[in-house]
Amino acid sequence: MxxxxxxxxxxxxxxxxxxxxxxxxxxxxxxxxxxxxxxxxxxxxxxxxxxxxSHNLQGQFVPICVYISLAVSLNLVVGISGELSLGHAGFMAVGAFGGVLMSRILGQSMSFEPAIVIISMIFGAIVASIAGFIIGIPILGLRGDYLAIVTLAFGEIIRNLMNVMYFGFVDGKLKFAFNHTIEGIEDTDRIITGAIGATGTKTMSNFTWGLLLCLFTVFIVLNLKNSKQGRAIMSIRDNRIAGESIGLDVRKYKLMAFVVSAALAGMAGCLFGLNYSTLVPVKFNFNTSVLVLVFVVLGGVGNIWGGIIAAALLTVLPETFRQFADYRMLTYAIVLILVMIATYNPSIKSRLNAFLGKIRPKKNKGSSKAKRKKSGKEAE
Amino acid sequence: MIAAPQRHVIAHLIGKEEIMVFLTNLISGLSLGSVYAIIALGYTMVYGISKMLNFAHGDVIMIGGYMSFIMTMYMGLNGWLALLVAMFICTVLGITIERLAYRPLRGTGSLAVLITAIGVSYFLQNIALLIWGANPKMFTSLFKGMSPVHAAGGQLTITPESIFTILANIVIMILLTLFVSKTKAGKAMRAVSEDNGAAQLMGINVNQSISLTFAIGSGLAAVAGVLMLSAYPVLMPTTGAMPGIKAFTAAVFGGIGSIPGAMIGGLILGIIEIFSRAYISTELSDAIVFACLIIVLLVKPTGLLGKKISEKV
Structure with missing residues (x-):
């Protein structure tokens, strides 16, 4: 074997x-x-x-897969579509709670777990993509910073709404309440209880599901990136006005990237939800969105496998070096700033490239990419 | 002004108590809104001049709060003196952040700068976490010992915090408007925010202007921090994050780059927040505030008082 x-x-x-x-x-x-x-x-x-x-690290397998999948799907928006989304955790939350809800409903009549997981994940993806669509339609006309702040706002709105949602079974029927608890409900029949979150979830995820999720996410993102639509999305990223002038529907393509990314995040969120018997909405706050963004940036914006490695390492390392837990976020912050300056500052960038060229003189690696970046910058 | 007999009728119809509750909420809304307005000034000026969203601005507020806290608690300084020290430290901090993190990335597009700003924000929060710990500190009000004002025959109580915050907002707004429109440095700032390149050709020191903007914004952040903590005294490393985001919302609401816009946006946002807390739901108040931002951006993407900038090829 x-x-x-x-x-x-x-x-x-x-x-x-x-x-x-x-x-x-x-x-x-x-x-x-x-x-x-x-x-x-x-x-x-x-x-x-x-x-x-260690047992501890084994418990991290599914979260690692979830974060990899989130990083890859966020890369679709940040790297390929060139828009900063700060609400990725919001879509993850929608997928998580939607998926958990679905798994509980299915769990009443079905006992075949893989089917439950698959249907829940599809459901999570659908709900998250609907959320992405509703959010995307109005905001994708906005530019850079505005878009970022609005995605942040939407992430917070989603989390706030999760705090006042109540789902549960009363006499075997699904009941929903908004902003007040459900009356006459048994504790074990609660599914989602406002700020307490999802409770009593039957954990069905495992490492293999995590791998399948990652493979599916990478498959979707890579194929989108290398399709006609993907090239259209990237050309809009590089020069919006030029893209418009050759007849590309900017909103449509941006929305496409955004909704696909949201759906994939929802799917990942669903697996995340199925990994824990209790899940609080606070888990999906702004910090989680930033964490995923850190993975994307450190892996290299637009680089799919870089994001995979960054997500895996940055989830494993803090677990292994627990004694440095206090310094974890501080290190992230410093590394984030340094990486951004090193990759985007014109003079440092050229010096860095010259330095790397000395180490690896043989190949002119990624020259087309560099050219593309350069032309995009000139247009700005 | 409503004439006396009419007022009597209204009071009769709605009930005097409800009017008093309404007025109390309105005043605390104005007070919170004033804090947002002062923070929003920092955002709006920085955005106007360097076209970047200074995400770390909210955390400068928090640092200001901690500085003031330390000065009063451990150094035994008077609250007002501590405020001055905090303002000075925040000013230096603001200039340093701009110099080290933002200047190397000037002109590289919003994505890189925004991510760096998020990095700076996390840096400040985690430094604070390492130094002062996660346990909340109870901030002593700057106006401790002053008695609240009673109006309407003792039924309406206005805290000194509210009065001073609203007053401070008005004073700062007037001074800043005068500074920007009358002084040479202010005019230079406006020139740089209008056209960076042309301003440079006219002999304006762009770097200095941008540093000055960061200095003013960060100094004001310290003021806002102390005023906010006087009214809501819980001081934590994450204290500044939410007000920072909301103040940016306020700046966008009023039209980014516009000083009166920041004031109007801040006040409206503060009132919306307090009223949705009082009359709709505490949990949903943030959601309502952000929903308002989105609606404004959809209806008028440049904000209430913002100017339209057309994109050129």
Missing amino acids: AERAERILKNIGLRGLKNAVKGNDYRREASISYGILVGGYILLQLLTAAGLI
């Missing part, structure tokens, strides 16, 4: 290398992304089987 797994791992690695040599951007990005995910999964499963991974 172990040998076979190693062989598969090797194969994937080799294929990734082959494509990298071939220089096919899409296939390279895809094979690296899938390779990291599947390789990481197999590696962690092997290590777990060998008993090398």
